[in-house]
Amino acid sequence: MQVTSTVRKPLVTGGKSYHDVTQDICQYVEQKPPKTWLAAFTFSFLVLIVGTYAVVETLWEGIGAWGLNKTVGWAWDITNFVWWVGIGHAGTLISAILLLFRQKWRTSINRAAEAMTIFAVICAAMFPVLHMGRPWLGAYWALPLPNTFGSLWVNFNSPLLWDVFAISTYFSVSLVFWYIGLIPDFATIRDRATNKISKAIYGGLSMGWDGGAKNWMHYEAVSLILAGIATPLVLSVHTIVSFDFATSVIPGWHTTIFPPYFVAGAIFSGFAMVLTLMLITRKVYHLEDYITINHIELMNIVILITGSIVGVAYITELFMAWYSGVVFEQYAFINRATGPYWWAYWSMMTCNVISPQLFWIKKIRTSIVSTFVLSIIVNIGMWFERFVIIVTSLHRDYLPSSWAMFTPTWVDMGVYLFTFGLFFTAFFLFAKFFPVINMAEVKSVLKSSSERKA
Amino acid sequence: MDTGKNYLVGIFTDEDDVMSGVPKIKEAGVKIEEVYTPYPVHGLEHVLGYSKSKLPMIAFFFGLTGTTLALVMQIGMMYWDWPMIIGGKDFLALPDFIPVTFELTVLLTAFGMVGTFFVTRNLKPWAKPKIFDIRSTDDKFAMAIDLADNKKSVEEIRTILSEAGASEVNEKSFE
Numbered sequence: 297m298q299v300t301s302t303v304r305k306p307l308v309t310g311g312k313s314y315h316d317v318t319q320d321i322c323q324y325v326e327q328k329p330p331k332t333w334l335a336a337f338t339f340s341f342l343v344l345i346v347g348t349y350a351v352v353e354t355l356w357e358g359i360g361a362w363g364l365n366k367t368v369g370w371a372w373d374i375t376n377f378v379w380w381v382g383i384g385h386a387g388t389l390i391s392a393i394l395l396l397f398r399q400k401w402r403t404s405i406n407r408a409a410e411a412m413t414i415f416a417v418i419c420a421a422m423f424p425v426l427h428m429g430r431p432w433l434g435a436y437w438a439l440p441l442p443n444t445f446g447s448l449w450v451n452f453n454s455p456l457l458w459d460v461f462a463i464s465t466y467f468s469v470s471l472v473f474w475y476i477g478l479i480p481d482f483a484t485i486r487d488r489a490t491n492k493i494s495k496a497i498y499g500g501l502s503m504g505w506d507g508g509a510k511n512w513m514h515y516e517a518v519s520l521i522l523a524g525i526a527t528p529l530v531l532s533v534h535t536i537v538s539f540d541f542a543t544s545v546i547p548g549w550h551t552t553i554f555p556p557y558f559v560a561g562a563i564f565s566g567f568a569m570v571l572t573l574m575l576i577t578r579k580v581y582h583l584e585d586y587i588t589i590n591h592i593e594l595m596n597i598v599i600l601i602t603g604s605i606v607g608v609a610y611i612t613e614l615f616m617a618w619y620s621g622v623v624f625e626q627y628a629f630i631n632r633a634t635g636p637y638w639w640a641y642w643s644m645m646t647c648n649v650i651s652p653q654l655f656w657i658k659k660i661r662t663s664i665v666s667t668f669v670l671s672i673i674v675n676i677g678m679w680f681e682r683f684v685i686i687v688t689s690l691h692r693d694y695l696p697s698s699w700a701m702f703t704p705t706w707v708d709m710g711v712y713l714f715t716f717g718l719f720f721t722a723f724f725l726f727a728k729f730f731p732v733i734n735m736a737e738v739k740s741v742l743k744s745s746s747e748r749k750a
Numbered sequence: 751m752d753t754g755k756n757y758l759v760g761i762f763t764d765e766d767d768v769m770s771g772v773p774k775i776k777e778a779g780v781k782i783e784e785v786y787t788p789y790p791v792h793g794l795e796h797v798l799g800y801s802k803s804k805l806p807m808i809a810f811f812f813g814l815t816g817t818t819l820a821l822v823m824q825i826g827m828m829y830w831d832w833p834m835i836i837g838g839k840d841f842l843a844l845p846d847f848i849p850v851t852f853e854l855t856v857l858l859t860a861f862g863m864v865g866t867f868f869v870t871r872n873l874k875p876w877a878k879p880k881i882f883d884i885r886s887t888d889d890k891f892a893m894a895i896d897l898a899d900n901k902k903s904v905e906e907i908r909t910i911l912s913e914a915g916a917s918e919v920n921e922k923s924f925e
Contacts, residue, residue: 314788315888318888318889440823447831449827449828449831449832451836452827452828452846453836453843453846454836462849462853465854468857468861469856469857472860472861473860480788480789480887483887484887487881487884487888500875501875503868503877504874504875504878504879505887506879506880506881507786507787507886509785509787509791509798509800511873512787512790512791512794512795513790513795513803514805514867515867516792517803518863518864518867521805521809521863522864525813525856529856532849532852735788736788736790737789739889
């Protein structure tokens with residue numbers, strides 16, 4: 297007899313058995329992909345190809361192909377970098393922090409969220425690498441490698457170098473965490489495989505996993521420690537990203553509020569992107585029993601909380617600018633709201649501060665359509681936040697004679713488009729060849745939390 | 751004639767049956783080689799009598815190596831090998847070294863621990879695991895009993911497994 301809880305909402309509905317979970321998730325790996333998948337994959341692959349042209353143009357012509365100028369030396373590149381890194385944060389948050397907090401509802405969404413992290417970080421890394429201008433020499437500038445330029449090392453005092461270490465550690469640890477989680481599920485697919493090629497591929501990927509109790513014991517120890525170290529890691533990454541700005545002396549950047557404010561913003565945008573992707577995957581793969589309204593509501597509550605933190609941060613920034621008594625700081629904030637980029641500032645305010653507040657209404661936070669729309673609005677808002685911080689702070693220099701505006705070129709837009717193509721192509725490939733839901737973990741919460749079987 | 755190892759495999763359909771069955775089987779004097787489950791069954795390692803995983807301790811030492819390596823590298827490069835004043839900061843700007851030190855600590859902990867896990871558990875892409883029952887990665891719990899390790903007869907063990915809650919008992923041999 298199945299044990300059901302009378303106080304907790306079921307995590308998996310539809311009275312699923314262990315075998316149903318295997319069948320429901322594995323069928324999409326084993327069968328031919330649905331037409332909707334083919335259409336979506338083809339479209340994102342085309343976007344990737346078109347965007348590649350802009351990447352090649354950047355490498356061929358140099359950074360002059362972007363709309364940067366002497367005053368605004370960073371614009372879309374760093375905006376997109378911070379935005380993509382932020383998106384990645386929800387994946388690690390769901391898999392690590394929620395694991396430590398014993399939040400069992402994470403089991404249905406962690407796999408796809410972690411995949412999203414990996415792909416988002418790859419997209420993010422594109423921008424600083426391309427911004428190097430000559431990325432083929434980048435290893436010498438970014439890594440402490442012995443070279444023939446003398447014994448001149450990389451500058452360990454620079455937040456930009458901290459970023460290199462933070463992002464590459466974040467990427468590799470997230471990849472390992474994701475892969476460890478996939479091993480038991482790959483073994484399930486291996487054992488179900490009917491043709492030799494899948495058996496060989498999934499056999500290799502599963503590393504000979506047998507599901508023995510001793511293996512599980514060590515596996516659990518590894519997962520818990522990875523979660524334990526990934527938790528401060530995820531907080532450190534966006535903190536370090538915020539240091540890129542906070543350690544400088546540009547009005548509007550030089551603030552101690554940046555680290556927590558950036559972390560909250562990252563979780564905010566990351567959860568929004570998880571929702572965007574999961575709502576599509578849920579619909580295409582009919583995963584309504586696994587990703588329930590309860591999951592969506594809980595994620596919306598996280599968005600509501602982090603959105604409110606971001607809102608408080610905006611107001612704190614304004615207050616501190618006024619209270620500091622520094623005219624440059626005060627001007628920077630008045631200029632943000634009323635200067636030439638006022639539209640970006642108010643787009644940010646509307647999307648990030650006002651729109652998530654709608655989630656106070658239960659009807660809105662439990663509705664699929666409004667969640668989907670709001671998740672996209674939040675991501676647009678968070679892009680504007682980074683744009684506002686970076687471009688509006690830079691375009692008004694200390695020296696009015698060097699004041700300038702930034703206008704993106706088609707190459708700027710093309711490179712951004714390229715990362716979208718890359719992200720979605722990778723995500724759709726993941727959704728076809730990998731189990732999108734962590735079967736082993738869902739099975740482990742099934743018994744205590746599923747609905748009673750009729 | 752079969753020259754390989756012969757096993758009896760008890761198939762259980764519910765984790766509770768496995769958990770309550772293991773002590774009964776052990777009490778009856780049958781040595782269990784391993785229990786294969788589709789997901790981690792918490793507490794199973796205790797009833798099977800496994801000692802705690804040493805991986806957390808190994809992870810700690812890898813972390814310590816990462817911290818040391820990062821500090822030695824940064825101090826060596828910035829203070830000893832090529833001292834330069836950058837932004838008016840000290841040669842030995844320890845607070846500036848915290849981010850990289852932290853990241854390398856995490857990196858070495860993760861890779862060292864996972865690498866040790868793979869090596870000690872013999873997990874590698876070309877590994878050929880013993881699969882006692884193909885359903886043990888789907889929905890069944892398979893208990894392997896090595897017949898060579900047990901003095902009891904096949905029939906006796908079969909009865910003990912069934913009485914302990916196994917829904918079926920199969921024979922399996924490996925080359």
